[in-house]
Amino acid sequence: MIGRKQLIIEDAWCKGCGICVAFCPKQALELRDGKVHLKDDGQCITCGLCEMRCPDYAIYLVNMEE
Amino acid sequence: MPSELIHRYMRIDHLPQIWCPGCGNGTIMRDVAAAIQELIDDPEKDINRDNIVIVSGIGCSSRAAGYLDFNSIHTTHGRAIAFATGIKFANPKLNVIVLTGDGDCSAIGGNHLIHAARRNMGLTVIAFNNNIYGMTGGQYSPTTPDGDVATTAPFGNVDRPFDIANLASGAGASFSARGDVYHVRETIDIIKEAIQHKGFSLVDVYSVCPTYYGRKNHKGSAVDMLRWQKENLIPTARYYSMPEEERAGKKLIGILSYNDYPEYTEEYAKLVKAYRKKK
Numbered sequence: 001m002i003g004r005k006q007l008i009i010e011d012a013w014c015k016g017c018g019i020c021v022a023f024c025p026k027q028a029l030e031l032r033d034g035k036v037h038l039k040d041d042g043q044c045i046t047c048g049l050c051e052m053r054c055p056d057y058a059i060y061l062v063n064m065e066e
Numbered sequence: 067m068p069s070e071l072i073h074r075y076m077r078i079d080h081l082p083q084i085w086c087p088g089c090g091n092g093t094i095m096r097d098v099a100a101a102i103q104e105l106i107d108d109p110e111k112d113i114n115r116d117n118i119v120i121v122s123g124i125g126c127s128s129r130a131a132g133y134l135d136f137n138s139i140h141t142t143h144g145r146a147i148a149f150a151t152g153i154k155f156a157n158p159k160l161n162v163i164v165l166t167g168d169g170d171c172s173a174i175g176g177n178h179l180i181h182a183a184r185r186n187m188g189l190t191v192i193a194f195n196n197n198i199y200g201m202t203g204g205q206y207s208p209t210t211p212d213g214d215v216a217t218t219a220p221f222g223n224v225d226r227p228f229d230i231a232n233l234a235s236g237a238g239a240s241f242s243a244r245g246d247v248y249h250v251r252e253t254i255d256i257i258k259e260a261i262q263h264k265g266f267s268l269v270d271v272y273s274v275c276p277t278y279y280g281r282k283n284h285k286g287s288a289v290d291m292l293r294w295q296k297e298n299l300i301p302t303a304r305y306y307s308m309p310e311e312e313r314a315g316k317k318l319i320g321i322l323s324y325n326d327y328p329e330y331t332e333e334y335a336k337l338v339k340a341y342r343k344k345k
Binding site: 019 | 068091
């Protein structure tokens with residue numbers, strides 16, 4: 001994880017549409033069992049594009065300073 | 067615990083929302099919340115949460131009034147703009163935002179749309195345009211492209227589609243724009259402009275309906291439909307820098323028409339004042 005932001009996934013709200021996975025510029029996400037997961041390869045740059053396009057508000061960044 | 071934006075502006079006890087996986091409506095509803103948040107948080111803008119009213123009609127899109135945590139009213143089919151007109155007239159200080167669908171605003175409520183545009187009533191109308199009647203089972207709507215299939219057009223739709231942004235502009239809307247669900251940042255900025263515009267503003271936001279429109283017309287998954295938007299809907303700056311021949315078949319995302327006609331409730335108040343003086 002880079003920077004002071006952290007990616008949070010709200011499992012129960014994810015409907016597995018795959019939009020965040022497809023448009024992640026670093027291919028840092030994957031679908032497993034119909035839910036989105038962050039891959040373990042440390043590719044996430046916390047750009048927030050997943051949060052902007054998720055129609056279900058199931059993936060988002062939080063500021064760790066708070 | 068959802069993100070701060072969702073926590074602040076949505077009724078989280080009603081979430082997750084009921085829309086299908088990949089439905090663009092959730093993204094548009096977030097765009098509206100994000101646009102409002104940015105306006106409220108900007109000390110230079112005079113937008114106050116208590117002055118915002120969300121009005122919706124009937125259809126998939128119109129459930130948004132139930133999820134957004136503002137003064138909100140979920141009205142009858144096609145009549146959202148009519149209710150909104152009444153609210154604006156009763157208290158012209160309010161920022162009245164209508165969330166409606168392509169069928170709700172251009173078929174059942176088509177007359178309300180064109181006359182509110184003609185009068186330049188100070189409303190902001192956000193049309194969640196998914197090219198189909200989703201809630202009732204995939205019947206073709208006024209924005210279903212000709213040749214496309216729907217449950218009521220199993221051999222292809224013969225009707226020519228409306229372009230809602232151009233329809234509103236033709237009817238006299240003083241602000242008409244187009245957004246989509248792929249270009250999120252651009253669409254939020256367009257919605258912000260629309261909310262701040264004094265007269266009638268309409269934003270035709272192209273949604274995606276993978277369940278009824280996409281599946282019936284072999285458009286692929288929600289991801290494929292968003293890729294289509296990425297390639298065929300072009301933000302303003304890039305659109306105008308493209309050579310003419312490359313623009314063929316592509317549509318502009320941005321503000322399509324704009325003018326500063328006087329706003330209706332202000333003109334009406336002037337009339338009342340002038341008449342009272344004479345008496």
